[in-house]
Amino acid sequence: MAISKDLIASIFLLCLVLVHQVESQRILSNGGVASSNIPRINCGGACAARCGLSKRPNLCQRICGTCCFRCNCVPPGTYGNFAACPCYASLTTRNNKRKCP
Known part of the structure; x- marks a missing residue:
């Protein structure tokens, strides 16, 4: 049973969307700044x-x-x-x- 090219393309696109969502949440949790090197205040x-x-x-x-x-x-x-x-x-x-x- 061979995996079709459409299925592989769909899985790839789904992975890209998930990575984008995770990155967006990380940016929002840093107050809209993408860098995690910003020191946090007490x-x-x-x-x-x-x-x-x-x-x-x-x-x-x-x-x-x-x-x-x-x-x-x-x-x-x-x-x-x-x-x-x-x-x-x-x-x-x-x-x-x-x-x-």
């Missing part, structure tokens, strides 16, 4: 400083950590300063409210 420390005066510090740090992981930055101070980290400021909830504290 999200725990940055978010602890950002959420230090929050009424709900555990919730604030959890949300801040998610935003920090995606953007690799946290604005300075305890509130505002979103211009220092545009990616952090651009993340929104389903209701188009700012996600990150």
Whole structure:
């Protein structure tokens, strides 16, 4: 039983699509940057400083950590300063409210 050329071509194209999908996910997980040599910031420390005066510090740090992981930055101070980290400021909830504290 011989394998047809169409089957081989289909398998090859499927492999290319899978490789493309994996590479796209890797790029998205790096905040839109393809290089994995970019140093990651200490999200725990940055978010602890950002959420230090929050009424709900555990919730604030959890949300801040998610935003920090995606953007690799946290604005300075305890509130505002979103211009220092545009990616952090651009993340929104389903209701188009700012996600990150």
